[in-house]
Amino acid sequence: MSSVNTYFKNIGKGFWTILIGMKITMKHLFTPAVTIQYPDARMPIPERGRNRLYVNMDDCIGCNQCGMACPVDCITIETAKSLPTEDLGVTSTGQKKRLWVTKFDIDFAKCCYCGLCVPPCPTECIYMTDVYEFS
Numbered sequence: 001m002s003s004v005n006t007y008f009k010n011i012g013k014g015f016w017t018i019l020i021g022m023k024i025t026m027k028h029l030f031t032p033a034v035t036i037q038y039p040d041a042r043m044p045i046p047e048r049g050r051n052r053l054y055v056n057m058d059d060c061i062g063c064n065q066c067g068m069a070c071p072v073d074c075i076t077i078e079t080a081k082s083l084p085t086e087d088l089g090v091t092s093t094g095q096k097k098r099l100w101v102t103k104f105d106i107d108f109a110k111c112c113y114c115g116l117c118v119p120p121c122p123t124e125c126i127y128m129t130d131v132y133e134f135s
Contacts, residue, residue: 042132050113051128053106059091059125062099066117066126074110075117078103091123 088097
């Protein structure tokens, strides 16, 4: 007789366990969703967010300070000296350009988006974008 008793107790425990699980399911069924569907709604980007880097090549003087500050060496800059008679123009901050920047590469696979390359730039030509699709 005890095996029949145990059998029905196990059925009762199983039913009770299902009821507890369904209670949790029903509670979450009627709560509002916390996710945001991207194309329809966008989360606000923080003002000081660290997003993808952008370089304004018209302002770059090729000083390589951003490359030296980068902890993972993802910035590669190659320059060439200009002739003394050549006028390369000035940057938006008024600094005279003396070098041709022949190559400025940022390896985004290596970049850790730390932002350490932004403050050393004397012409402020490298900065973190606020473009939503790059964040």
